[in-house]
Amino acid sequence: MSTLRQPISVLVVIYNEHNEFLLLQRADDPSFWQSVTGGIDVGESPLETAYRELKEETGIDAKALGLTIHTHNKTNQYPIRPQWLHRYEPDVTINTEYVFSIQVPSDIPVLLAKDEHISFVWLDKPRACEQVWSPSNRKEIELIGVA
16 A cells, blocks of 8 residues: 555635634744645545645544535645655646635634644734745735625
């Protein structure tokens, strides 16, 4: 059984009623701030992955709390960072990312997966857009609240 990843993932943008966005600082690259992301496991739907990754990375169990993850019915494609290419088949260089978002209460506790993230911060939209590393993540934050 291969332990290599599929080049498909989810992006879950988390925000609260004050239009603050939750960003997570990666443990393997402290200069990299992001929303929740994660690879889609074989046999798992993108939405199932979004709920799973949200819970694993932040401790927020949306289903148990009755919160809905919103499907944006869109994907982004981007080059996989060189330092992560070893996780994929040798000729794989592009990842497809399914986009989701969720609004959570501002007082919701955040429990980080310490092997993945070392810190978190809530930022308003302009500051979140400045802080986030990924252009696709930045674009999706910018679109939250835009009809």
